[in-house]
Amino acid sequence: MPATNDEVARLLSELATLTEIEEGDPNSFRVRAYQNAARAVETLSQDVGGMSASQLAAQRGIGKSTATKIRQFVDERKIDKLEELRAKYPPGQRELLRIPGIGPKTLTLLKEVLRVEDLAGLREAIQSGRLAELPGLGEKTAENLKDAIERMHLQSKTHRRPIREVLPVAEQLVADLESLDAVERATYAGSLRRFRDTIGDVDILVSTTDPAPAMDLLTGHDLAHDVIGRGPTKCSIVTHDGLQVDLRAIAPESFGAALVYFTGSKAHNIVLRQRAIERGWKLSEYDLADAETGGRVAGATEDDVYDALGMDWVTPELREDSGEIALADRGVDDHRLPELVEVGQLRGDLHDHSTWSGDGRSTMEDMVAAAAGSGYAYFAMTDHAEDLRINGINRAGMLEQRKQLRALQEKYPDMRLLHGSELNIGIDGSVDYDADFLAGFDWCVASVHSHFRRPPDQQTTRLVTAMRNPSVHAIGHLSGRKIGTRPGIEFDLDVVLDMAIETGTAIEINSDLNRLDATVEVIREGARRGVTFVISTDAHMVKELDNVRNGVRQARRGGLPPEQVANTWDLDRFLAWIQQQRSA
DNA sequence: GCCGTTTTCGGCCCGACTGTTTTCAGTCG
Numbered sequence: 155m156p157a158t159n160d161e162v163a164r165l166l167s168e169l170a171t172l173t174e175i176e177e178g179d180p181n182s183f184r185v186r187a188y189q190n191a192a193r194a195v196e197t198l199s200q201d202v203g204g205m206s207a208s209q210l211a212a213q214r215g216i217g218k219s220t221a222t223k224i225r226q227f228v229d230e231r232k233i234d235k236l237e238e239l240r241a242k243y244p245p246g247q248r249e250l251l252r253i254p255g256i257g258p259k260t261l262t263l264l265k266e267v268l269r270v271e272d273l274a275g276l277r278e279a280i281q282s283g284r285l286a287e288l289p290g291l292g293e294k295t296a297e298n299l300k301d302a303i304e305r306m307h308l309q310s311k312t313h314r315r316p317i318r319e320v321l322p323v324a325e326q327l328v329a330d331l332e333s334l335d336a337v338e339r340a341t342y343a344g345s346l347r348r349f350r351d352t353i354g355d356v357d358i359l360v361s362t363t364d365p366a367p368a369m370d371l372l373t374g375h376d377l378a379h380d381v382i383g384r385g386p387t388k389c390s391i392v393t394h395d396g397l398q399v400d401l402r403a404i405a406p407e408s409f410g411a412a413l414v415y416f417t418g419s420k421a422h423n424i425v426l427r428q429r430a431i432e433r434g435w436k437l438s439e440y441d442l443a444d445a446e447t448g449g450r451v452a453g454a455t456e457d458d459v460y461d462a463l464g465m466d467w468v469t470p471e472l473r474e475d476s477g478e479i480a481l482a483d484r485g486v487d488d489h490r491l492p493e494l495v496e497v498g499q500l501r502g503d504l505h506d507h508s509t510w511s512g513d514g515r516s517t518m519e520d521m522v523a524a525a526a527g528s529g530y531a532y533f534a535m536t537d538h539a540e541d542l543r544i545n546g547i548n549r550a551g552m553l554e555q556r557k558q559l560r561a562l563q564e565k566y567p568d569m570r571l572l573h574g575s576e577l578n579i580g581i582d583g584s585v586d587y588d589a590d591f592l593a594g595f596d597w598c599v600a601s602v603h604s605h606f607r608r609p610p611d612q613q614t615t616r617l618v619t620a621m622r623n624p625s626v627h628a629i630g631h632l633s634g635r636k637i638g639t640r641p642g643i644e645f646d647l648d649v650v651l652d653m654a655i656e657t658g659t660a661i662e663i664n665s666d667l668n669r670l671d672a673t674v675e676v677i678r679e680g681a682r683r684g685v686t687f688v689i690s691t692d693a694h695m696v697k698e699l700d701n702v703r704n705g706v707r708q709a710r711r712g713g714l715p716p717e718q719v720a721n722t723w724d725l726d727r728f729l730a731w732i733q734q735q736r737s738a
Numbered sequence: 739g740c741c742g743t744t745t746t747c748g749g750c751c752c753g754a755c756t757g758t759t760t761t762c763a764g765t766c767g
Contacts (some may be wrong), residue, residue, distance in 0.1 A: 173739095180765080183750060187739035217740045255756095257765050290764080294757060344767090357767085385755055400767085402754095415752090420767080427751045438752055 157228045159195050162202050165227060165236060166192035166220070171248065172239035178258045190215040193421060195224070197476045203228050246272030254302045255295070263288060277303065314352035315397065316638035318667035321346065321704075323377065323397060324356045331371060331401075336364040338406055343416035347470045349707040351637050351670060355398035357416045365403030372401045408440045410455035415439035421475035422468075429463045437463075466491055471711040492681075495689070495716040497706050502532035502721045502728070503699065505576065505599050505630060505662060505690035510555050511537040512545040515695035518555070522562055524696040526569050531725045534572040534597045535559055539586035541578040542603060549591060556594070570725055572596035576630060581605045581612075583619025585626065592625035597732060599662060599690070601630030602643060610644040617650050621659040624736055628660040628688050631671040647676060651685055658735045660686045660720050663712075665705030666698075677712025686731075688720050 170188035174180050194215035195202060202210065202224055210221035223233045250256055250264070250273065264270040267288060270279050276299070279285040286296040324342040331340035337360045341347070344357035360368045369389045373381045378391040382398070390400045404412040415423060416439065423437075430437040436445045441453030442462055452458035460467045465482040468491065472478040481491045503525060508518035516524075518535060525533040537555065540546040547555065556573045563571045574597035577585040585592070585600050592598065600620045602613075620626050632650075635642025654661055661680055664671045669692070672680070680687065689705040691698055709719065716722040720731060 181751090182739095184739050186750080190740080215740075219739060255765070259764060290758065292758060298756090355767095383755070388754065416767080418767090424751060431751080436752080440753090 157203050157231070159198055159202050162224055162227060163192045163196040165233060166195060166224075169223075169233070169236050169239070171251070172236070172243055175243050175247070175251065175258050175261060176239060178262055180257060187217070188220070190421075191217075191220045193475070244271070246275075249273055250276060253299065255299055260291070263290075273303070314354050316668070317346070317349070317351055317353055317670070318637065320353040320356060320397060321667060323393065323399075324358065327356070327358060327372065327375070327377070327399065330375070331358065331360050331368050334367050334371060336367040337362050339409065340368075341413070343413060344418065347417045348419065348473055349471050349704075349711055351674075355400060358399065358401045359404050359409070359412055359416060360401065361406045361409040362403050363405060368403055369401060372399065404439075406454065407450075408453050410457070410459050411437070411441045411453040412439045413456050414459050417470050417473060419474050422473040422479070425475055425479050426459075426463060429465075433463070435462075469494060469710060471707055472713065492713050493715045494710040495706055495714055495719050495722060497703050499716045499722045500530075500689060500702060500706070500719075501724060502530045502534070503528075503691050503693070503702065504532075504534045504572075504574075504597060504628065504688050504721055505536050505664070505692045506534060506699075507537050507576070507692070507694045508535060510535075510547055510551070511694075513538075513694055518559065519562065520696050521693070521699075522559075522566065522569075522571065524699055526566050528699065530569055532570040532572060532721075532728060534574045536574040536576045536597070536599050539575045539577045541580065541586040546578070546586070547575075549587065552591075570729075574598050576601055577620075577626065578603050579616055579620045579629075581608070581616065583616040585620060585623060589625070592623075593736075595625065597627050598625050599628045599630040600626040602634045606634055606640065606643050608643070610646060613643040613645040614649050617645055618653045621650075621653045621657045626659060627732060627735055628662050628690075629654075630662045630690075631664040631666075631669050631692070632661055632676060633671050633673060635671055635673070636668050637670065642671065647679060651676075651680055651683055654680070654685045655683065658686065658731075660688045663687055663689045663705045663709050663714075665689065665691045665701040665703075665708070667701070667704055670704065670708045672712075674708065674712045677709060677714055681712055681714045681718060685718065686720050687714060687718055690721070 166188050170185050170192065173182065173188060174185045177184060194213050207221045207225045210216050210224055211218050223235060227233050247261065251261055268279050268284055270276050280296050280300050285291060286293050324346055328340045328342055331337055339361040340358060342356055342358050346353050346356060362368060365387055369384060372378065372391055373384060373389055377393045380392045382390040382392060387403045390398060392398050427437045430442060434445055435442055435451055442451040442459050443449060444451065452462040457467050464484050468478050468482050480486055481489055483489050506521055507514040508516060508521050510518060522533060538546040540548045559571050559573050574595050577598055577600040579585060579600050579602045617629060621629065633642030661672050663677065689702065689709055691701045693699045693701065720728060
């Protein structure tokens with residue numbers, strides 16, 4: 155089996171972790187070098203398998219030494235240095251490092267003084283009181299470690315959770331904090347603000363000159379199970395289901411700097427700080443300031459901070475140090491961040507269900523009324539087709555629904571109602587109904603709802619066959635993944651994107667927080683190649699029509715401009731495009 | 739281990755909090 159970039163990136167991360175133990179310092183330069191190399195490999199556009207050592211070493215973040223290691227893995231499927239460190243620090247030891255409160259120094263101390271090398275040994279050392287006798291540790295530390303072990307299966311450091319479990323909690327806490335008189339502004343930051351699929355913990359910032367009320371609110375909140383810590387400007391809680399929430403109180407004049415700092419990513423921030431240093435400044439969560447005098451340069455808003463650093467403001471979704479820095483750098487010729495799609499640019503929703511489908515929760519009339527209320531110029535009713543046995547609508551049902559939708563159209567002169575369906579892509583790529591019946595729909599989305607575990611070449615064929623069908627306008631939730639619970643189908647992205655362009659079929663960005671599908675990788679590559687996308691809610695009830703903002707953030711994360719999103723187009727252009735797909 | 743208009747050595751991001759310390763080390767983000 156050839157070595158994949160992901161595989162190599164994982165091994166380099168492991169090397170970083172093991173080196174951290176070896177050197178006893180999480181900030182060791184060697185540790186950081188391995189982490190940088192892992193990230194460099196992750197974001198590489200070519201396969202490491204086909205690259206020579208010198209080609210690898212030419213990549214930023216990969217030097218001669220790491221290039222040799224990567225080549226060794228490609229050729230021999232092993233890395234000597236890694237094998238050596240794995241033998242020296244068995245998995246039990248590394249597991250201890252994952253316990254919050256244990257870093258490399260404590261780990262070494264445990265091993266050398268108490269011969270503790272795994273979780274069981276640590277439990278025993280706490281129980282017997284031997285741990286509390288170690289130099290630098292004490293009763294309180296022993297107690298904290300005991301608690302940490304108990305909630306470890308829930309803890310953020312060991313467990314990232316799907317965004318759908320986190321976003322609603324964060325939004326509620328932010329709203330509650332913002333209602334306080336003492337709080338000027340509250341917002342969540344971190345990977346949630348960057349809109350990653352999975353989230354470790356929640357970072358909330360409040361702008362205030364009086365931190366106490368905000369901290370009282372969080373530590374006493376109904377959602378709080380346990381207060382982990384509280385200082386003058388920072389406190390942390392764990393919710394009942396184990397999510398850690400950190401709150402930081404920020405002075406208003408520092409809010410922008412803090413927002414930059416806590417939004418990250420870590421890699422993005424490091425580059426910003428390097429830019430600050432080059433200018434004789436230093437960037438912290440308080441401000442951008444002169445390194446010598448401490449005189450403030452910027453800090454109140456994110457815009458000020460980026461501007462002072464000679465950069466355009468970077469949308470949080472792009473802050474991963476994966477090319478956005480150069481695009482924002484006003485010192486670089488042709489620098490230009492992509493224009494990214496915004497919620498206000500969408501003119502229609504193209505994947506929606508009603509009680510006509512067994513799993514719909516709002517009536518067609520209510521869905522249409524709500525869409526009209528959003529000011530949409532077009533709206534597609536796409537209930538499930540008949541092959542979805544539990545849910546789908548048969549031919550007679552579809553014809554009746556169409557009749558009722560046409561009647562409804564008269565009530566909404568300013569919004570074009572499209573009668574469509576969410577078709578099911580069968581195991582051979584075929585879809586529901588026959589060609590003549592399909593031709594009666596205005597707009598069809600085709601999605602995979604079954605047979606998730608088939609070989610990639612078979613899945614590729616399924617998708618390609620569906621895209622070739624002239625009645626299929628878009629492919630819904632391309633991978634079929636459910637974040638955190640179902641991995642989704644594997645397929646050949648090259649082939650699928652080529653076919654999307656050839657047939658003019660759109661790729662859907664599904665706004666359901668469970669899905670966020672197409673994935674960022676697909677969007678990024680599709681954006682580069684000029685593929686047409688649609689951003690749809692897949693709403694099953696009125697309330698879910700608002701989910702479109704999630705789909706938009708997913709699209710932005712993939713760097714997608716509005717021009718490549720078909721439902722930003724005006725009605726005439728959109729209808730002409732549908733027509734063209736049909737005849738292609 | 740990586741990198742380079744202060745280059746091949748000598749730098750490499752920064753501060754809060756905790757618990758243990760009588761001035762700071764370790765961990766975290």
